[in-house]
Amino acid sequence: MKPLLKIEGVCKHFGGFAALTDVSLEIGQGERFGLIGPNGSGKTTLINCVSGSLRNERGSILFSGEDVTRLPAYQRTRRGIARSFQVPRPFSTMSVLENLIVPLEYVVHRGLLHTADTRAEATEILERIGLAAKADTLSSQLSQVELRKLELARAMAARPRLLISDEAMAGLSPTEVDEMLPILFKLNEAGITIIMIEHIMQAVMRFSQRVVCLDAGRIICEGTPETIVRDSGVQRAYLGA
Amino acid sequence: MRFWFGAAIAVLIAVVAAATVQNEYYFFAGYTVLMFIVLATAWNILGGYAGYVNFGTPAFFGLGAYTAAVLFKATAAPLAFQILAAAVMSGLLGFAAGLLTLRLRGIFFAIATIALTVIMETLFINWRYAGGATGLQLLRPAPIAPFGSYTTMLFVVMALMAVGAVAIARYVEISWIGRGLRAIRDSEEAAESSGVPTLRLKVFACTVSGALMGAAGAPMPMYLSFIEPASTFNLNYAIGALASPMIGGMTHYIGPVIGAILLSTLQQVVTVTISGEMNVLVVGVLLVVFVVAAPEGILGLFKRMLAPKKT
Numbered sequence: 001m002k003p004l005l006k007i008e009g010v011c012k013h014f015g016g017f018a019a020l021t022d023v024s025l026e027i028g029q030g031e032r033f034g035l036i037g038p039n040g041s042g043k044t045t046l047i048n049c050v051s052g053s054l055r056n057e058r059g060s061i062l063f064s065g066e067d068v069t070r071l072p073a074y075q076r077t078r079r080g081i082a083r084s085f086q087v088p089r090p091f092s093t094m095s096v097l098e099n100l101i102v103p104l105e106y107v108v109h110r111g112l113l114h115t116a117d118t119r120a121e122a123t124e125i126l127e128r129i130g131l132a133a134k135a136d137t138l139s140s141q142l143s144q145v146e147l148r149k150l151e152l153a154r155a156m157a158a159r160p161r162l163l164i165s166d167e168a169m170a171g172l173s174p175t176e177v178d179e180m181l182p183i184l185f186k187l188n189e190a191g192i193t194i195i196m197i198e199h200i201m202q203a204v205m206r207f208s209q210r211v212v213c214l215d216a217g218r219i220i221c222e223g224t225p226e227t228i229v230r231d232s233g234v235q236r237a238y239l240g241a
Numbered sequence: 242m243r244f245w246f247g248a249a250i251a252v253l254i255a256v257v258a259a260a261t262v263q264n265e266y267y268f269f270a271g272y273t274v275l276m277f278i279v280l281a282t283a284w285n286i287l288g289g290y291a292g293y294v295n296f297g298t299p300a301f302f303g304l305g306a307y308t309a310a311v312l313f314k315a316t317a318a319p320l321a322f323q324i325l326a327a328a329v330m331s332g333l334l335g336f337a338a339g340l341l342t343l344r345l346r347g348i349f350f351a352i353a354t355i356a357l358t359v360i361m362e363t364l365f366i367n368w369r370y371a372g373g374a375t376g377l378q379l380l381r382p383a384p385i386a387p388f389g390s391y392t393t394m395l396f397v398v399m400a401l402m403a404v405g406a407v408a409i410a411r412y413v414e415i416s417w418i419g420r421g422l423r424a425i426r427d428s429e430e431a432a433e434s435s436g437v438p439t440l441r442l443k444v445f446a447c448t449v450s451g452a453l454m455g456a457a458g459a460p461m462p463m464y465l466s467f468i469e470p471a472s473t474f475n476l477n478y479a480i481g482a483l484a485s486p487m488i489g490g491m492t493h494y495i496g497p498v499i500g501a502i503l504l505s506t507l508q509q510v511v512t513v514t515i516s517g518e519m520n521v522l523v524v525g526v527l528l529v530v531f532v533v534a535a536p537e538g539i540l541g542l543f544k545r546m547l548a549p550k551k552t
Contacts (some may be wrong), residue, residue, distance in 0.1 A: 052433075073434050077435065082434070085434075089431040090428070093423060102420055106421060106438075154431075154435060
């Protein structure tokens, strides 16, 4: 299988601190991929390098065969890499629907302006995510779980081929997690490759086909969810000793 | 449609006033009010829509004024050319400054724009041909046909520019560009990962904003028959351009217009009835009052009053 995303020898330093050291990964088309690791292990840094918020100093990132390492974030989004943010970053002065119109206008319907079409498409995405009832609500008035859904919906509006979900479930209650997981499964069934970064082990284990564990900026283990939980290195990273 | 109807009425009022009102002082004062409408509207394109606070208004305004003055001295070019050249020069300054400084966020960008004003002022103080520190005396040509006085003519020209500036701001606001700028203001990172080319949009906003400020400055040398650096690169332009949208409201193109009319008219009245120094105080007090009591400006107040009350 040809990989959709290929990360090769990526290094990222913040001053003297090595956040990522020689990270290499391949993620296949249509895969459900889990990225775990303790706090500060470099999960979000890696995602920032993939989505373009940060530039890696060494190594390269290939998306569907194309080297995107030097491309700015918006160019990567236009090529099909979308992400949600760990701490929700809604466009707070806009309604929920308008939040989705931004990527629709800037990624999908670029150049041509079909206002009616973009609105219809935004509504359709909101229905799929379960936010349709809130379409006209100001996004600053949403609850925590609704904000997480909005993050996913806005990422979806860019019509991604790869969706990176950065801790979409952190801080949610178990019932709310049960609300979010089916959404991600449904998106994956529609053909979208998904990278899930998560602290909640249970959610990652249920969702992922393959899991990689990061610790101190290095990959320490890779495998199916079952092998990961039994790995002694992973247990050491999470539990110490 | 409603907008163009309103714009036509505004121009009509200016023209009728120019034809009927005899006292030239009203045009002299009205010109300033209209000029601040242009400045505030221009400022709001970058400062209001995109959230990048610009203290560099005098740099763009002053470059526009000096471009017009130098062009007039060298070639005696007509006013329309002066305005055009001023807009181009200040637009270029906006483009260059934007490319260099818009990577900075928040307070750092604001500081960089203050530096820009100082740089421009220093430049013109040391340019002998443009009059240096002592300034340049300019002889007004005769007003063009239907106008009896040059001041009245400048008043009508500035009224047209005000309508033009508001039309441009309105276009930016309601188009996809405006939505992108709002996204930048709300969260730059989220905007970028929603496919918004943030740097390009910010530089665009800075260029348009700068060009309009330059155009607003272009008739100034003719208005005063004189130009000199200290008053041309005066910080009061920066404060007026920033205070008007804050007082009127920054989210809608009419906000800076309301703010500028209110603030500049009040300033003119205070200047005449009390003193020139007092009018600076007026801006300060009003700004503080609005920031505390109505952070979303007059428009925000109206919206709150019109919104259905929650029980």
